[in-house]
Amino acid sequence: MTINEWLPLAVIASSLVPGLVIFALPERRIRLRTGLNLFAALAKLALVAMLLAGVAAGEDYAFRYAVLPGIDLAFKADALALLFVSLSAVLWLFTTLYAIGYLEKAPHRSRFFGFFSLCVTATMGIAMAANLFTFFIFYELLTLATFPLVVHRGTAQAMRGGTIYLAYTLAGGALLLIGIVWLHSLLGQTEFVHGGVAAAAVPILGAEQAWQLQGIFLLLIAGVGVKAAIVPLHGWLPQAMVAPAPVSALLHAVAVVKAGAFGIVRIVYEVYGIEFAESLDLLTPLAIAAAVTIVWGSLRALFQDDLKKRLAFSTVSQVSYIILGVALFGPLGTVGGLVHLVHQGIMKITLFFCAGNYAETLGIHKVSEMNGAGRRMPWTTLAFSIGALGMMGAPLTAGAVSKAWLIDGANAANMDWAVWVLWTSSLLNAAYFLPILWRAWLKPLPAAWPDEHIPAHGWRETAWLLLIPPLVTAGAVLAAGIFSDSAWSPLAWAQLIAQREYLAVTP
Amino acid sequence: MTDPLAWLILLPLFWATGAFLLGPGRGARLAIAGVAVQLWLAFALAAKVGAGGTAPAGSAASMGTAIKHAIGGWGAPLGIDLAADGLTAVMLLLTQGVALPLLLFARGYFAGDSAAVRYFWPLTGFLLAGFNALFLAADLFNLYVTLELVGLAAVGMVAMSGTAAQIAAALRYLFATLIGSGMYLLGVALIYGAYGTVSIVTLTPLVNADAPTAVKIAGGLMLLGLMLKTALFPFHYWLPPAHGGAPAPVSALLSALVVKASFYLILRLWTGPFAPLADAVAWLPALLGSAAILWGSWQAIRAVRLKMLVAWSTVAQLGYLFLIFPLLGADGLALQAGGMQVVAHGLAKAAMFAAVGVLIHVTGRDAVADVAGAASRMPVTLFAFGLAGVTLMGLPPSGGFLAKWLLIEAALAQGQWWMVAVILSGGLLAAVYVFRVLRQAFLLVPNERRHRFAKSAPLLEWMAFALAAASVLVGLRGMEIVRLLGAVA
Numbered sequence: 001m002t003i004n005e006w007l008p009l010a011v012i013a014s015s016l017v018p019g020l021v022i023f024a025l026p027e028r029r030i031r032l033r034t035g036l037n038l039f040a041a042l043a044k045l046a047l048v049a050m051l052l053a054g055v056a057a058g059e060d061y062a063f064r065y066a067v068l069p070g071i072d073l074a075f076k077a078d079a080l081a082l083l084f085v086s087l088s089a090v091l092w093l094f095t096t097l098y099a100i101g102y103l104e105k106a107p108h109r110s111r112f113f114g115f116f117s118l119c120v121t122a123t124m125g126i127a128m129a130a131n132l133f134t135f136f137i138f139y140e141l142l143t144l145a146t147f148p149l150v151v152h153r154g155t156a157q158a159m160r161g162g163t164i165y166l167a168y169t170l171a172g173g174a175l176l177l178i179g180i181v182w183l184h185s186l187l188g189q190t191e192f193v194h195g196g197v198a199a200a201a202v203p204i205l206g207a208e209q210a211w212q213l214q215g216i217f218l219l220l221i222a223g224v225g226v227k228a229a230i231v232p233l234h235g236w237l238p239q240a241m242v243a244p245a246p247v248s249a250l251l252h253a254v255a256v257v258k259a260g261a262f263g264i265v266r267i268v269y270e271v272y273g274i275e276f277a278e279s280l281d282l283l284t285p286l287a288i289a290a291a292v293t294i295v296w297g298s299l300r301a302l303f304q305d306d307l308k309k310r311l312a313f314s315t316v317s318q319v320s321y322i323i324l325g326v327a328l329f330g331p332l333g334t335v336g337g338l339v340h341l342v343h344q345g346i347m348k349i350t351l352f353f354c355a356g357n358y359a360e361t362l363g364i365h366k367v368s369e370m371n372g373a374g375r376r377m378p379w380t381t382l383a384f385s386i387g388a389l390g391m392m393g394a395p396l397t398a399g400a401v402s403k404a405w406l407i408d409g410a411n412a413a414n415m416d417w418a419v420w421v422l423w424t425s426s427l428l429n430a431a432y433f434l435p436i437l438w439r440a441w442l443k444p445l446p447a448a449w450p451d452e453h454i455p456a457h458g459w460r461e462t463a464w465l466l467l468i469p470p471l472v473t474a475g476a477v478l479a480a481g482i483f484s485d486s487a488w489s490p491l492a493w494a495q496l497i498a499q500r501e502y503l504a505v506t507p
Numbered sequence: 508m509t510d511p512l513a514w515l516i517l518l519p520l521f522w523a524t525g526a527f528l529l530g531p532g533r534g535a536r537l538a539i540a541g542v543a544v545q546l547w548l549a550f551a552l553a554a555k556v557g558a559g560g561t562a563p564a565g566s567a568a569s570m571g572t573a574i575k576h577a578i579g580g581w582g583a584p585l586g587i588d589l590a591a592d593g594l595t596a597v598m599l600l601l602t603q604g605v606a607l608p609l610l611l612f613a614r615g616y617f618a619g620d621s622a623a624v625r626y627f628w629p630l631t632g633f634l635l636a637g638f639n640a641l642f643l644a645a646d647l648f649n650l651y652v653t654l655e656l657v658g659l660a661a662v663g664m665v666a667m668s669g670t671a672a673q674i675a676a677a678l679r680y681l682f683a684t685l686i687g688s689g690m691y692l693l694g695v696a697l698i699y700g701a702y703g704t705v706s707i708v709t710l711t712p713l714v715n716a717d718a719p720t721a722v723k724i725a726g727g728l729m730l731l732g733l734m735l736k737t738a739l740f741p742f743h744y745w746l747p748p749a750h751g752g753a754p755a756p757v758s759a760l761l762s763a764l765v766v767k768a769s770f771y772l773i774l775r776l777w778t779g780p781f782a783p784l785a786d787a788v789a790w791l792p793a794l795l796g797s798a799a800i801l802w803g804s805w806q807a808i809r810a811v812r813l814k815m816l817v818a819w820s821t822v823a824q825l826g827y828l829f830l831i832f833p834l835l836g837a838d839g840l841a842l843q844a845g846g847m848q849v850v851a852h853g854l855a856k857a858a859m860f861a862a863v864g865v866l867i868h869v870t871g872r873d874a875v876a877d878v879a880g881a882a883s884r885m886p887v888t889l890f891a892f893g894l895a896g897v898t899l900m901g902l903p904p905s906g907g908f909l910a911k912w913l914l915i916e917a918a919l920a921q922g923q924w925w926m927v928a929v930i931l932s933g934g935l936l937a938a939v940y941v942f943r944v945l946r947q948a949f950l951l952v953p954n955e956r957r958h959r960f961a962k963s964a965p966l967l968e969w970m971a972f973a974l975a976a977a978s979v980l981v982g983l984r985g986m987e988i989v990r991l992l993g994a995v996a
Contacts, residue, residue: 067904184916
């Protein structure tokens, strides 16, 4: 095996193996477990850095293993895969730090961190899958690995959320499976290829297969759309908010919803091929579904008093920006959608970290309880404000960059209504985030907090491990906005991907 | 004397007798050593078969090119032939592979329970001898003898503990298995009357050339009898009490292996001598199989007792095996799917019964609701249950997933959309009953309901885990199994 074969495997193993070891560790081996977690997260970052340097230089990383005749377990670390891999690897490190602080003295930490590592492993597999078969394996692994995290608290309410989550995702998985097997029996393979494996096979298939390919597209998108929380498949996401804060952060910023959105990217670009998908009239319905989701999610967010639920509906809305970008036929929209995959991740994880801090430190769970929170917890509220402003698309934040590219893409594709959708959503974002900021910064302090756990020490408003991760990610939100033109920004990488995907279509 | 074929049958007979004479303590050690050697023999045989012919399993050609052994040097038609092809090798590997961890499990499980265990080791020996002889037999009458041996040993094991409920279940089981083998024997007699031979290899061309009505009746009788023994819906009534009532290691052996023996026989006959008659009625087992999947899963969802849940799940999972019959085509997909499902379900169900056995042993109760709080006390066992559940739900990367994938692909290739719907609903229903248990386990236990947990034995937990892990990991070795089944050149 060459280094180009084992490097993708090593990236997967760097969270899988520590995860399995952690399961076996007794509950009281806190230092060993923490050390192992951090070592694994750092090792993964180092491996990902190697991959990034290699892919930028034009190296190919791939691994293949035959499971059945004609069906391979296959990985490839291409530019698109690395976009998702680096996002997950970086945020995994911060979420791990945060979780160590958050779960201090809580029971069942071995189980929690074990499944947490499995989730990251599944995310890596989804990102680097080189065909739909492999994608499906890790997609279902993600479902299974997140369930114990959602129900981690073991209350009846957690069980309800977990059951709803399973019902949605397993049913979605079944649809996805039919789509994949159908495609496999039609084409004999389901590889991810630049320009689309279906597009390449069409001359052989003939035009009468068009309806089958349309049906398969519907099944595939419905399957991954459950995790991407496209309306009306989004019902599980607000319910899954019963999970502990690090899990919500992981679910919403890194693993689950992004896995769905990423699946849509792979299906549109590398299974069907963007031009072929357009010729089958598949992109416009997808764009409409995304637009409906964007507006509906924002509208529902307006009426949530529960802070995490408001954030959850905001996620429903924001993830569909990515899908809209993909469905806008043209390289500008592609860049906007792909870069939003990263930008939405860092912004939303910041918001969830902050929501967790409010709950852990002061017992604040509701927007109506947030009066004066900014004076008691200025750093957390600063991070929260940066994340919220980013979501609205304020200048100098990451959100502004993705929104600008999406709007340019919509203009280039002559889809004026998409521009309107994006503006409407920005207004709605402002309408549900600004009242929170107003309450936190400008309203007077209440007589007592709902449930204050962690007293303030000088300007250390809460535990260090809870405070540092949101500040770092909030800094990243600003950096990704201000330095978007530098060579190593998410934007530059998204442009590289768009260039490679579109060059493959029109050589 | 180094022929693995004969030793695979003789060895369990020897250690069964030895275990009877030595008693449970030393007998157990003898049995475990014996099964370990059998496993090695099965691997040797599989390697030999894998290196040799690659004709599609089950076809007449494969029986012709298979590895043979004539007992005592007397070949057919006078003597008894043993034959092994790819399908045989897979079944033998599965049998010994499931038996070895289960016997280790049983040794821990029965420790200190001398009354029941007295007969466990000898009966297991006879059961395994029956299996191995059944898979290796090459004529219809020997198949009958071995089928009877398997059935009687299994009934004995159900009745072993001697409680009233178990005796009742065993009697019901005895009637079912006797009626089943009686019908089979009647069919064999009719066939002998028509052709004057019972050798499968000799029969196949004869039935192909001309099949009088008597042979059709014989085929029907044999099929019905075997369906009864495989507990295909609506002949499943005897299975849940028998499998749900026996001690855990026995339930595991019954659900993982015993019902597969009669299924193996149906497959053998269907793709062998009765192939020309079978096409016309192929939809019948598929319809019954679909009904089994839906009804079995539904009953599992409703079951109050843990072991009944697992037993009903067996009824459902057996249904998948019967879906393959209308799909048996030239591409070999359906046959591969069937083989994979037999292996995956065998391992997973053994694991699940073992895990449930530990849960009941430790909590002292057997209702699904009593599992609450077990996740923190017995993580390994819960993991074993979960992994076995992954296989039963058909989620990747398990063997059950590959079976389902192949089955869906075969169904799509023939445009059988309703079957795809049944397969996927079966998977989702399985998720409902598997997660019914898992979510109970994750629930916090209110203090007033907390009951004392007995001390758990790590060996028991890890054996259940090993079987469950094998049922998942076998999915990554799909290539070898498919190759052994002979569908790939």
